[in-house]
Amino acid sequence: MRVPRVAYFPDSFHEVNGVAHTSRNFEAYATRHQLPFLCVRAGERELAVIDHGVVRSLELARSRTAIRLEKDLEFDAIFWRHFDAIEWQLKLFQPDIIHITGPSELGIFGAVFAWKMGVPLAASWHTNVHEYLAKRMRGLTGLLPARRIPAAERGIEAATLAATARFYKLAKVLFAPNLELCAMLEAATGKPCRLMRRGVDTELFSPARRRRSADPASGKQPLTLGYVGRLSIEKNIALLVTVARELRAIEVPARFLIVGQGGDEALLREQMPEAEFAGVLRGAALSEAYADMDIFLFPSHTDTFGNVVLEALASGVPAVVTPDGGPKFIVRDGETGFVVPDTGFALAVAQLARDPIRLARMRLAAREYALGCSWDAVFGSVYQAYAASIPPLV
Numbered sequence: 001m002r003v004p005r006v007a008y009f010p011d012s013f014h015e016v017n018g019v020a021h022t023s024r025n026f027e028a029y030a031t032r033h034q035l036p037f038l039c040v041r042a043g044e045r046e047l048a049v050i051d052h053g054v055v056r057s058l059e060l061a062r063s064r065t066a067i068r069l070e071k072d073l074e075f076d077a078i079f080w081r082h083f084d085a086i087e088w089q090l091k092l093f094q095p096d097i098i099h100i101t102g103p104s105e106l107g108i109f110g111a112v113f114a115w116k117m118g119v120p121l122a123a124s125w126h127t128n129v130h131e132y133l134a135k136r137m138r139g140l141t142g143l144l145p146a147r148r149i150p151a152a153e154r155g156i157e158a159a160t161l162a163a164t165a166r167f168y169k170l171a172k173v174l175f176a177p178n179l180e181l182c183a184m185l186e187a188a189t190g191k192p193c194r195l196m197r198r199g200v201d202t203e204l205f206s207p208a209r210r211r212r213s214a215d216p217a218s219g220k221q222p223l224t225l226g227y228v229g230r231l232s233i234e235k236n237i238a239l240l241v242t243v244a245r246e247l248r249a250i251e252v253p254a255r256f257l258i259v260g261q262g263g264d265e266a267l268l269r270e271q272m273p274e275a276e277f278a279g280v281l282r283g284a285a286l287s288e289a290y291a292d293m294d295i296f297l298f299p300s301h302t303d304t305f306g307n308v309v310l311e312a313l314a315s316g317v318p319a320v321v322t323p324d325g326g327p328k329f330i331v332r333d334g335e336t337g338f339v340v341p342d343t344g345f346a347l348a349v350a351q352l353a354r355d356p357i358r359l360a361r362m363r364l365a366a367r368e369y370a371l372g373c374s375w376d377a378v379f380g381s382v383y384q385a386y387a388a389s390i391p392p393l394v
Contacts, residue, residue: 002393003035003036003383003393004036004096004097004383004386004387004390004393005036005037005038005093005094005095005096005097006030006035006036006037006038006095006096006097006098006099006386007038007040007090007093007095007097007098007099007110007113008023008026008027008037008038008039008040008098008099009040009041009098009099009100009101009106009107009109009110010022010023010026010039010041010100010101010106011101011102011104011106011107011126012041012042012104013039013041013042013043014041014042014043014044016260016280016282017230018126018127018198018303018304018305018307019101019102019126019127021198021307022101022126022198022307023039023041023101025199025375025379026039026379027039027055027057028375029375029376029379030054030055030379031052031055032376034053034054034055035054035055035383036054036055036093037054037055037056038055038056038057038058038089038090038093038095039055039056039057039058040057040058040060040086040089040106040109040110041057041058041059041060041106042059042060042061042062042074042076042079042105042106043059043060043061044059044061045059045060045061046060046061047059047060047061047082047085049089056089056093058085058086058089060079060082060085060086062074062076062079063076063078063079063081065077065078075104075105076105077105079105079106079109080105082109083109086109086113087113090113090117095117095119096119096120096386096390096393097119097120097121097122097386097389097390098110098111098113098114098117098119098120098121098122099121099122099123099124100121100122100123100124100171101123101124101126102123102125102126102127103164103167107123107167111167111170111171114170115170119390120172120173120389120390121170121171121172122171122172122173122174122175122385122386122389123167123168123170123171123173123174123175124174124175124176124196125168125174125175125176125177125181125185125304126177126304126305127304161188162188165185165188165189168185168188168189168191169189169190169191171189171191172191172389173191173192173193173194173385173386173388173389174186174189174191174192174193174194175193175194175195175196175382175385176193176194176195176196176304177195177196177197177198177304177305177326178195178197178304178305178326178329179195179329180326181193181304181326182194182195194381194382194385195381196378196381196382197305197373197378198305198307198310198373198378199310199373199374199375199376199377199378200307200310200311200313200314200370200373200375201314201375202314202370202371202373204283204284204287205287205290205291205311205312205314205315205370206287206291206314206315206316206367207291207315207316207363207367208291209284209287209288209290209291209315210288210291210292210316211288211291211292212224212292222253222254222255223252223253223254223255223294223295223349223352223353224254224255224256224257224292224293224294224295225243225254225255225256225257225293225294225295225296225297225349226256226257226258226259226289226290226292226293226294226295226296226297226312226317227240227256227257227258227259227260227296227297227298227299228259228260228286228289228290228296228308228311228312229259229260229298229300229308230260230261230262231258231260231261231262231263231264231265231268232262232263232264233263233264234300234302235262235299235300235302235303236299236300236301236302236322236342237262237264237268237299239297239299239342239345240256240258240268240272240275240297240299241268241271241272242342242345242346243297243345243346243349244256244272244274244275246345246346247346247349247350250346250350252346252349252350252353252354253353254349254353255274255275255276256272256274256275256276257275257276257278257289257292257293258272258275258276258277258278259278259279259280259281259286259289260279260280261279261280265277286311287311287315290311290312290314290315290317291315291316291317293312293315293317294317294352294359295317295318295319295320295337295348295349295352295359296308296309296312296313296317296318296319296320296337297319297320297345297349298312298319298320298321298322298327299321299322299342299345300321300322300325300327301322301324301325302324302325303325303326303327304325304326305326305327305329305330306321306325306326306327306330309321309327309330309331310330310370310373312366313330313331313336313337313366313367313369313370314366314367314370314371314373315367316363316364316366316367317363317366318336318337318338318352318359318362318363318365318366319331319336319337319338319366320337320338320340320345320348320349321337321338321339321340322339322340322341322342323339323340323341327339332365332369335362335365336362336365336366336369337362337366
């Protein structure tokens with residue numbers, strides 16, 4: 001039996017975010033294993049077909065009228081001008097299944113062509129858009145009386161989730177990065193949901209990339225506390241300011257290394273003048289930044305998985321995360337880091353600062369855990385789900 005021919009329509013590919021990171025690794029997986037794969041994505045070029053044998057990519061430029069949602073994410077309302085180009089490539093490729101990653105212009109195209117060509121649609125959930133929108137609407141909800149704000153935010157979340165669920169109902173099979181989200185999607189759509197976790201490159205992200213000479217267990221220098229990700233409200237980055245203040249109050253010496261960019265960067269720089277802001281890093285520069293950290297702080301309550309948390313663990317850096325969202329499924333509390341509420345972040349850092357032997361053990365455990373997380377295992381299970389969702393292939 002032959003493997004399914006997969007047409008993949010990711011929301012983003014070249015950008016710096018979890019969807020793009022997963023998408024690049026998905027295409028790389030298909031290339032390594034020589035699986036028939038067509039990736040239809042937005043890029044810089046107006047119309048470019050990139051041929052790697054059985055793996056092919058169609059890159060289409062967004063227009064100047066595209067709406068900027070974030071520094072590296074846009075939505076193009078006139079992306080429909082590419083309809084014919086996409087249809088032509090799909091006819092040449094003849095997919096057995098079409099996979100989308102969300103309700104973007106690419107996701108809408110994927111759903112339309114799955115219906116038009118009569119092939120099953122798969123949809124993976126990568127972003128808690130309902131929670132993101134509720135937080136980003138605080139500029140408006142903040143104008144309400146304080147007692148009404150929580151109810152208003154819950155209403156925005158519920159309405160956004162209902163609208164998104166209607167879109168995901170179009171799919172035959174759904175994917176999500178953790179069990180909680182799978183249960184949520186199954187309840188909201190009535191469709192089966194499979195796990196689609198994330199992997200990590202343990203050669204790129206490794207303790208061997210560390211450039212700092214002193215070991216954190218020596219206690220001879222302040223701990224370096226790191227953060228990697230978008231600097232925006234939905235990531236709860238204001239907690240970093242609180243942690244810095246609380247550590248100063250209990251006299252725990254620490255320095256902050258913050259990697260990323262976003263709409264709240266200026267505010268964070270103003271409130272944390274002592275922190276090092278490295279901007280967006282990629283490749284070796286990013287892996288070296290991770291390895292130079294001693295503890296990774298990820299205060300988000302809305303992330304569905306947390307690729308950056310897994311990259312930190314692979315770099316031998318224990319992580320402190322909240323009990324909300326996907327990161328709590330990655331961190332083994334007390335072993336590879338801590339899963340604590342916002343009020344516990346500074347205390348967790350203080351515990352490790354005062355117990356360098358425990359910190360050293362956590363570093364080893366973090367690396368050991370990450371070594372068991374491969375992209376091949378992630379996408380191998382996705383292909384198994386495809387096989388169960390489409391007619392037998394001969």
